[in-house]
Amino acid sequence: MQTLSIAIQKGGSGKTTTAINLAAALQLLGERILLIDIDPQANMTQALGFTEDIEPTMYQLLRCVADGEEVNLNGYIKVSASGLPLIPASLDLAAAEMELVSVYGRESLLAGLLPSVTPQYDIVIIDCPPSIGILTVNALVASDAVLMPLQAEFLPMKGLESFMRSMKTIQVRLNRRLQLLGIVLTRYDERKEMNQRLTKTLIERFGDKVFSTKIRTNIALAKAQEKGLDIFKFDRRSNGAIDYAALADELYQKLKKE
Ligand SMILES: Nc1ncnc2c1ncn2[C@@H]1O[C@H](COP(=O)(O)OP(=O)(O)OP(=O)(O)O)[C@@H](O)[C@H]1O
Numbered sequence: 001m002q003t004l005s006i007a008i009q010k011g012g013s014g015k016t017t018t019a020i021n022l023a024a025a026l027q028l029l030g031e032r033i034l035l036i037d038i039d040p041q042a043n044m045t046q047a048l049g050f051t052e053d054i055e056p057t058m059y060q061l062l063r064c065v066a067d068g069e070e071v072n073l074n075g076y077i078k079v080s081a082s083g084l085p086l087i088p089a090s091l092d093l094a095a096a097e098m099e100l101v102s103v104y105g106r107e108s109l110l111a112g113l114l115p116s117v118t119p120q121y122d123i124v125i126i127d128c129p130p131s132i133g134i135l136t137v138n139a140l141v142a143s144d145a146v147l148m149p150l151q152a153e154f155l156p157m158k159g160l161e162s163f164m165r166s167m168k169t170i171q172v173r174l175n176r177r178l179q180l181l182g183i184v185l186t187r188y189d190e191r192k193e194m195n196q197r198l199t200k201t202l203i204e205r206f207g208d209k210v211f212s213t214k215i216r217t218n219i220a221l222a223k224a225q226e227k228g229l230d231i232f233k234f235d236r237r238s239n240g241a242i243d244y245a246a247l248a249d250e251l252y253q254k255l256k257k258e
Protein backbone atom coordinates (compact mmCIF):
# COMPACT_ATOMS: atom_id res chain seq x y z
CA MET A 1 0.00 0.00 0.00
CA GLN A 2 1.24 3.49 -0.91
CA THR A 3 0.05 6.58 0.92
CA LEU A 4 -0.03 9.89 -0.89
CA SER A 5 -0.70 13.31 0.64
CA ILE A 6 -2.05 16.08 -1.57
CA ALA A 7 -0.59 19.10 0.15
CA ILE A 8 0.73 22.61 -0.31
CA GLN A 9 0.67 25.65 1.94
CA LYS A 10 -1.54 27.61 -0.42
CA GLY A 11 -5.32 27.85 -0.44
CA GLY A 12 -7.38 27.13 -3.54
CA SER A 13 -4.58 25.48 -5.48
CA GLY A 14 -6.64 22.45 -6.52
CA LYS A 15 -5.75 19.99 -3.73
CA THR A 16 -9.28 18.74 -3.11
CA THR A 17 -10.17 18.61 -6.81
CA THR A 18 -6.98 16.65 -7.48
CA ALA A 19 -7.50 14.26 -4.54
CA ILE A 20 -11.01 13.31 -5.68
CA ASN A 21 -10.41 13.01 -9.40
CA LEU A 22 -7.02 11.38 -9.19
CA ALA A 23 -8.57 8.82 -6.84
CA ALA A 24 -11.40 8.21 -9.30
CA ALA A 25 -8.97 7.88 -12.21
CA LEU A 26 -6.77 5.43 -10.31
CA GLN A 27 -9.86 3.45 -9.33
CA LEU A 28 -10.73 3.17 -13.02
CA LEU A 29 -7.23 1.73 -13.57
CA GLY A 30 -8.17 -1.02 -11.14
CA GLU A 31 -6.45 0.32 -8.01
CA ARG A 32 -8.17 -0.08 -4.66
CA ILE A 33 -8.32 3.49 -3.31
CA LEU A 34 -9.10 4.95 0.11
CA LEU A 35 -9.59 8.71 0.47
CA ILE A 36 -8.95 10.50 3.76
CA ASP A 37 -10.18 14.04 4.41
CA ILE A 38 -8.00 15.66 7.07
CA ASP A 39 -9.05 19.25 6.29
CA PRO A 40 -11.46 20.93 8.77
CA GLN A 41 -13.05 22.73 5.80
CA ALA A 42 -14.35 19.24 4.88
CA ASN A 43 -14.47 20.24 1.21
CA MET A 44 -13.70 16.77 -0.07
CA THR A 45 -16.35 15.20 2.18
CA GLN A 46 -18.95 17.66 0.87
CA ALA A 47 -17.80 17.43 -2.75
CA LEU A 48 -18.39 13.67 -2.55
CA GLY A 49 -21.98 14.29 -1.59
CA PHE A 50 -21.89 13.99 2.20
CA THR A 51 -23.53 16.58 4.45
CA GLU A 52 -21.86 18.42 7.31
CA ASP A 53 -23.56 16.35 10.01
CA ILE A 54 -21.97 13.06 8.93
CA GLU A 55 -20.55 10.95 11.80
CA PRO A 56 -18.16 9.54 12.85
CA THR A 57 -15.43 11.59 11.19
CA MET A 58 -11.70 12.11 11.32
CA TYR A 59 -12.28 14.22 14.43
CA GLN A 60 -13.78 11.39 16.49
CA LEU A 61 -11.13 9.09 15.08
CA LEU A 62 -8.24 11.26 16.26
CA ARG A 63 -9.91 11.86 19.64
CA CYS A 64 -10.29 8.13 20.25
CA VAL A 65 -6.67 7.46 19.31
CA ALA A 66 -5.49 10.37 21.47
CA ASP A 67 -7.49 8.94 24.40
CA GLY A 68 -5.73 5.62 23.95
CA GLU A 69 -8.81 3.72 22.77
CA GLU A 70 -8.61 0.82 20.34
CA VAL A 71 -9.68 2.12 16.94
CA ASN A 72 -10.76 0.12 13.93
CA LEU A 73 -10.34 2.33 10.88
CA ASN A 74 -12.95 0.29 8.99
CA GLY A 75 -15.67 1.72 11.24
CA TYR A 76 -14.93 5.20 9.83
CA ILE A 77 -14.99 4.42 6.11
CA LYS A 78 -18.03 5.60 4.10
CA VAL A 79 -18.56 4.95 0.40
CA SER A 80 -19.59 7.96 -1.73
CA ALA A 81 -22.41 7.90 -4.29
CA SER A 82 -19.79 7.60 -7.03
CA GLY A 83 -18.21 4.61 -5.28
CA LEU A 84 -15.15 6.13 -3.59
CA PRO A 85 -14.36 4.95 -0.04
CA LEU A 86 -13.69 7.92 2.25
CA ILE A 87 -12.88 8.72 5.86
CA PRO A 88 -14.79 12.03 6.15
CA ALA A 89 -13.88 15.26 7.90
CA SER A 90 -16.07 17.73 9.76
CA LEU A 91 -15.76 21.35 10.83
CA ASP A 92 -15.00 20.35 14.45
CA LEU A 93 -11.71 18.89 13.20
CA ALA A 94 -10.38 22.45 13.58
CA ALA A 95 -10.47 21.89 17.35
CA ALA A 96 -8.10 18.94 16.98
CA GLU A 97 -5.20 21.31 16.29
CA MET A 98 -5.57 22.63 19.88
CA GLU A 99 -6.72 19.46 21.57
CA LEU A 100 -3.82 17.36 20.35
CA VAL A 101 -1.14 19.79 21.54
CA SER A 102 -0.47 17.88 24.75
CA VAL A 103 -0.98 14.36 23.36
CA TYR A 104 2.06 12.10 23.37
CA GLY A 105 3.01 10.98 19.86
CA ARG A 106 0.56 13.49 18.35
CA GLU A 107 2.37 13.68 15.01
CA SER A 108 1.96 10.01 14.24
CA LEU A 109 -1.60 9.20 15.31
CA LEU A 110 -2.74 8.59 11.72
CA ALA A 111 0.44 6.74 10.72
CA GLY A 112 -0.18 4.26 13.52
CA LEU A 113 -3.64 3.44 12.17
CA LEU A 114 -3.00 2.89 8.47
CA PRO A 115 -1.42 -0.57 8.72
CA SER A 116 -4.82 -1.94 9.76
CA VAL A 117 -6.24 -1.20 6.27
CA THR A 118 -3.14 -2.25 4.30
CA PRO A 119 -4.63 -5.53 3.04
CA GLN A 120 -7.72 -3.81 1.61
CA TYR A 121 -6.27 -0.86 -0.31
CA ASP A 122 -3.50 -0.23 -2.83
CA ILE A 123 -3.35 3.55 -2.54
CA VAL A 124 -4.48 5.91 0.22
CA ILE A 125 -4.91 9.56 -0.81
CA ILE A 126 -5.07 12.24 1.90
CA ASP A 127 -6.52 15.71 1.20
CA CYS A 128 -4.69 18.21 3.45
CA PRO A 129 -5.62 21.69 4.68
CA PRO A 130 -3.71 24.67 3.19
CA SER A 131 -1.50 25.09 6.27
CA ILE A 132 1.14 23.14 8.13
CA GLY A 133 -0.36 22.30 11.49
CA ILE A 134 -0.71 19.06 13.40
CA LEU A 135 -3.26 17.73 10.87
CA THR A 136 -1.01 18.17 7.82
CA VAL A 137 1.94 16.85 9.85
CA ASN A 138 -0.10 13.72 10.67
CA ALA A 139 -0.81 13.26 6.97
CA LEU A 140 2.86 13.70 6.00
CA VAL A 141 4.12 11.38 8.73
CA ALA A 142 1.69 8.71 7.46
CA SER A 143 2.70 9.19 3.80
CA ASP A 144 5.21 7.74 1.37
CA ALA A 145 4.91 10.69 -0.99
CA VAL A 146 3.56 14.19 -1.44
CA LEU A 147 1.88 15.56 -4.55
CA MET A 148 1.69 19.35 -4.74
CA PRO A 149 -0.96 20.93 -6.99
CA LEU A 150 -0.13 24.49 -7.98
CA GLN A 151 -2.37 26.98 -9.70
CA ALA A 152 -0.58 28.25 -12.76
CA GLU A 153 -1.76 31.85 -12.34
CA PHE A 154 0.75 32.99 -9.75
CA LEU A 155 4.25 32.12 -8.86
CA PRO A 156 4.05 31.40 -5.15
CA MET A 157 7.71 30.36 -5.08
CA LYS A 158 8.10 31.60 -1.53
CA GLY A 159 5.22 29.45 -0.31
CA LEU A 160 6.57 26.53 -2.27
CA GLU A 161 10.09 26.87 -0.85
CA SER A 162 8.79 27.21 2.70
CA PHE A 163 6.59 24.13 2.27
CA MET A 164 9.60 22.23 0.96
CA ARG A 165 11.57 23.24 4.06
CA SER A 166 8.81 21.99 6.37
CA MET A 167 8.70 18.78 4.38
CA LYS A 168 12.47 18.35 4.78
CA THR A 169 12.18 18.80 8.55
CA ILE A 170 9.44 16.16 8.71
CA GLN A 171 11.57 13.86 6.55
CA VAL A 172 14.59 14.22 8.85
CA ARG A 173 12.82 14.10 12.20
CA LEU A 174 9.66 12.08 11.72
CA ASN A 175 9.39 10.18 8.43
CA ARG A 176 12.50 9.21 6.47
CA ARG A 177 10.54 7.54 3.69
CA LEU A 178 8.65 10.71 2.68
CA GLN A 179 9.33 11.70 -0.95
CA LEU A 180 8.23 14.59 -3.12
CA LEU A 181 6.37 12.78 -5.87
CA GLY A 182 5.86 15.89 -7.92
CA ILE A 183 4.23 19.20 -8.68
CA VAL A 184 1.16 19.34 -10.91
CA LEU A 185 -0.06 22.53 -12.52
CA THR A 186 -3.80 23.12 -12.17
CA ARG A 187 -6.27 25.54 -13.80
CA TYR A 188 -3.86 25.74 -16.68
CA ASP A 189 -4.51 27.81 -19.79
CA GLU A 190 -1.76 27.61 -22.37
CA ARG A 191 -3.00 30.78 -24.06
CA LYS A 192 -1.92 32.72 -21.00
CA GLU A 193 1.66 33.87 -21.30
CA MET A 194 1.97 33.86 -17.51
CA ASN A 195 1.03 30.18 -17.34
CA GLN A 196 3.76 29.27 -19.79
CA ARG A 197 6.30 31.41 -17.98
CA LEU A 198 5.42 29.83 -14.64
CA THR A 199 5.81 26.34 -16.07
CA LYS A 200 9.24 27.20 -17.49
CA THR A 201 10.45 28.61 -14.16
CA LEU A 202 9.15 25.58 -12.26
CA ILE A 203 10.87 23.15 -14.62
CA GLU A 204 14.14 25.08 -14.31
CA ARG A 205 13.91 24.81 -10.54
CA PHE A 206 12.36 21.35 -10.02
CA GLY A 207 13.17 19.48 -13.25
CA ASP A 208 11.29 16.23 -13.77
CA LYS A 209 9.45 16.68 -10.48
CA VAL A 210 7.03 18.80 -12.52
CA PHE A 211 4.42 16.53 -14.08
CA SER A 212 4.17 16.88 -17.84
CA THR A 213 0.39 16.48 -17.49
CA LYS A 214 -1.29 19.79 -16.75
CA ILE A 215 -4.85 20.15 -15.47
CA ARG A 216 -6.62 22.66 -17.67
CA THR A 217 -9.22 25.09 -16.43
CA ASN A 218 -12.49 23.26 -16.84
CA ILE A 219 -15.80 24.32 -15.36
CA ALA A 220 -17.04 20.71 -15.36
CA LEU A 221 -14.62 20.03 -12.48
CA ALA A 222 -16.40 22.59 -10.31
CA LYS A 223 -19.87 21.46 -11.46
CA ALA A 224 -19.10 17.82 -10.63
CA GLN A 225 -18.29 18.84 -7.05
CA GLU A 226 -21.65 20.62 -6.75
CA LYS A 227 -23.33 17.35 -7.73
CA GLY A 228 -21.22 15.31 -5.30
CA LEU A 229 -19.62 13.33 -8.13
CA ASP A 230 -16.14 12.75 -9.49
CA ILE A 231 -15.45 14.06 -13.00
CA PHE A 232 -15.69 10.62 -14.64
CA LYS A 233 -19.20 10.04 -13.30
CA PHE A 234 -20.19 13.63 -14.13
CA ASP A 235 -18.78 14.01 -17.66
CA ARG A 236 -16.17 11.54 -18.80
CA ARG A 237 -15.62 13.41 -22.07
CA SER A 238 -14.73 16.71 -20.39
CA ASN A 239 -11.20 18.12 -20.45
CA GLY A 240 -11.14 17.61 -16.68
CA ALA A 241 -11.70 13.86 -17.08
CA ILE A 242 -9.10 13.64 -19.87
CA ASP A 243 -6.49 15.53 -17.82
CA TYR A 244 -7.01 13.61 -14.57
CA ALA A 245 -6.88 10.30 -16.45
CA ALA A 246 -3.56 11.42 -17.97
CA LEU A 247 -2.28 12.49 -14.55
CA ALA A 248 -3.20 9.09 -13.09
CA ASP A 249 -1.28 7.37 -15.90
CA GLU A 250 1.79 9.52 -15.37
CA LEU A 251 1.65 9.11 -11.58
CA TYR A 252 1.17 5.38 -11.92
CA GLN A 253 4.39 5.13 -13.93
CA LYS A 254 6.25 7.20 -11.33
CA LEU A 255 4.96 5.11 -8.42
CA LYS A 256 5.99 1.93 -10.22
CA LYS A 257 9.51 3.28 -10.79
CA GLU A 258 10.06 4.34 -7.17
N1 LIG B 1 -8.95 22.75 -13.22
C1 LIG B 1 -9.93 23.47 -12.68
N2 LIG B 1 -10.79 24.15 -13.48
C2 LIG B 1 -11.79 24.89 -12.95
N3 LIG B 1 -12.02 25.01 -11.64
C3 LIG B 1 -11.21 24.36 -10.78
C4 LIG B 1 -10.13 23.56 -11.24
N4 LIG B 1 -9.48 23.03 -10.17
C5 LIG B 1 -10.13 23.49 -9.08
N5 LIG B 1 -11.17 24.28 -9.43
C6 LIG B 1 -12.08 25.00 -8.52
O1 LIG B 1 -11.31 25.91 -7.79
C7 LIG B 1 -11.72 25.95 -6.43
C8 LIG B 1 -10.54 25.59 -5.52
O2 LIG B 1 -10.14 24.26 -5.80
P1 LIG B 1 -9.88 23.20 -4.65
O3 LIG B 1 -10.97 23.24 -3.63
O4 LIG B 1 -9.58 21.91 -5.27
O5 LIG B 1 -8.55 23.84 -4.01
P2 LIG B 1 -7.85 23.47 -2.61
O6 LIG B 1 -6.40 23.61 -2.82
O7 LIG B 1 -8.35 22.17 -2.11
O8 LIG B 1 -8.39 24.63 -1.66
P3 LIG B 1 -8.17 24.71 -0.06
O9 LIG B 1 -6.74 25.14 0.12
O10 LIG B 1 -9.15 25.74 0.39
O11 LIG B 1 -8.42 23.36 0.50
C9 LIG B 1 -12.89 24.99 -6.31
O12 LIG B 1 -14.08 25.71 -6.40
C10 LIG B 1 -12.74 24.07 -7.51
O13 LIG B 1 -13.99 23.58 -7.97
Ligand SMILES: [Mg+2]
Binding pocket: 015, 016, 017, 039, 043, 044, 127, 128
Ligand atom coordinates in the same frame (compact mmCIF):
# COMPACT_ATOMS: atom_id res chain seq x y z
MG1 LIG C 1 -9.14 21.67 -0.27
